């Protein structure tokens with residue numbers, strides 16, 4: 007109950023128990039349905055999905071594989087465009103008898119290229135909170151973006167020698183996007199989609215000269231038997247022949263969902279790494295800020311701050327903001343004595359893992375702040391630049407989101423099995439961090455444009471019976487166990503929604519919600535679970551709070567499973583199909599009520 011000011015949340019649902027069911031499990035009183043699944047026809051002329059007779063031509067017109075980031079662009083009350091990332095393909099689940107890229111048919115490789123990227127699909131509401139794919143002729147905005155879609159570079163590294171290839175001697179026209187994981191939106195109504203583990207698509211990185219930092223970007227040597235061997239269909243994926251091609255991936259890509267003919271733009275001012283998110287905020291002085299994570303063990307948290315101000319309604323001007331500005335990387339300093347961060351997860355004597363931090367500038371347009379690196383090198387080899395300035399190595403920075411009510415910024419740090427006891431610090435306080443944690447940033451003056459901030463860890467994940475867990479001081483007997491936070495989202499009330507990837511507690515992944523202020527701060531409850539082998543992506547609570555969308559990624563992806571012995575048969579009782587689902591309250595109440 008809210009009495010004048012804030013005194014709790016409106017979250018009243020009965021949490022879902024951890025389970026291993028091959029189902030999307032939602033709380034009592036809620037319903038769910040699948041909005042769109044891998045292979046659903048989304049473009050004119052697309053055939054119906056046929057698992058055993060899939061073709062690249064069909065896949066180019068059908069919904070892609072492994073849905074990840076989900077966002078919505080309303081077109082009135084009951085219609086919207088849905089954007090969905092297609093992060094990667096799992097050929098062992100897509101094709102019977104698949105034994106690796108070296109033996110795959112060229113058609114299978116072409117299907118995989120077409121199943122990557124993203125989709126824009128028109129959806130409409132039915133009833134209070136259910137949404138369905140529009141399947142008739144009205145869907146004029148529907149679009150597939152794939153690993154073969156023509157794109158362009160913009161910003162200070164566009165046209166750089168580091169981005170030039172035989173096929174694109176000016177370094178301006180990359181082709182396709184790969185491994186798009188989380189993302190964000192802009193105030194002018196476009197999608198920002200984040201290329202994450204792009205390294206895995208290339209071969210022969212051992213042929214690259216050291217100044218291309220192949221190891222720092224974990225580009226594979228030779229042609230490992232597990233790789234997809236895209237090079238067998240498109241030679242550009244062979245770095246021995248096209249050494250700069252890998253530099254053309256690992257960017258934030260901007261796509262205009264309302265212009266199906268627009269060319270996606272790789273925004274070089276935002277740096278190149280294994281991008282996870284791009285959450286935009288307007289700073290107090292009007293500049294545009296984008297928060298970003300680099301999801302790998304011991305990588306960094308970044309933000310970009312535009313040079314010019316956002317001007318509401320001045321679309322032509324606003325669409326230049328992501329091309330000029332300063333790229334920063336975060337340094338987190340603890341405020342407790344080093345001896346009190348002892349690796350047990352025990353809180354230090356001041357009662358909190360917390361401290362102060364600064365955003366260290368790396369590059370601003372053509373100006374580099376990093377000794378020995380040009381601006382173009384900082385933008386293309388951003389990880390190397392961040393190493394040199396002493397940024398803080400984190401436990402896999404995944405999604406970054408801002409609370410629309412308080413302005414605080416949250417970073418999901420999903421896990422880090424490799425951190426040793428000697429490497430713990432107050433911001434990453436557990437060695438062999440299996441379950442991950444969530445970090446809260448309060449920018450100075452609550453201004454996203456600030457270069458200093460305070461931080462703390464409101465959530466240290468795991469089984470609440472594990473003494474190294476922390477739920478913002480809330481009664482741990484009441485909270486749900488949680489492991490491996492990945493994607494974050496806020497509802498309009500400022501509750502933090504957390505989806506998980508890789509539950510190390512042995513049960514299925516799911517979606518959780520936790521108030522981050524008031525007396526229920528830390529009261530984490532599980533809202534849904536996803537089927538066997540799946541991770542939970544999205545999530546997105548609609549602005550009217552009547553629906554929550556989740557992407558059910560890689561159902562059935564368990565060791566040894568395949569089309570002849572599937573470990574999941576979700577959603578149709580047949581082969582597992584990655585899908586976007588929507589959940590709503592059966593009586594039309596607010597999500598979480």
Ligand code: FEO
Pocket residue numbers: 093187188202282301404492
């Ligand atoms: Fe694709 Fe970082 O999860």
Ligand code: CA
Pocket residue numbers: 340341342354356357358359360361432
């Ligand atoms: Ca402290």
Ligand code: CA
Pocket residue numbers: 187188282404405492493
């Ligand atoms: Ca992710």
Ligand code: CA
Pocket residue numbers: 404420492507
């Ligand atoms: Ca993940």
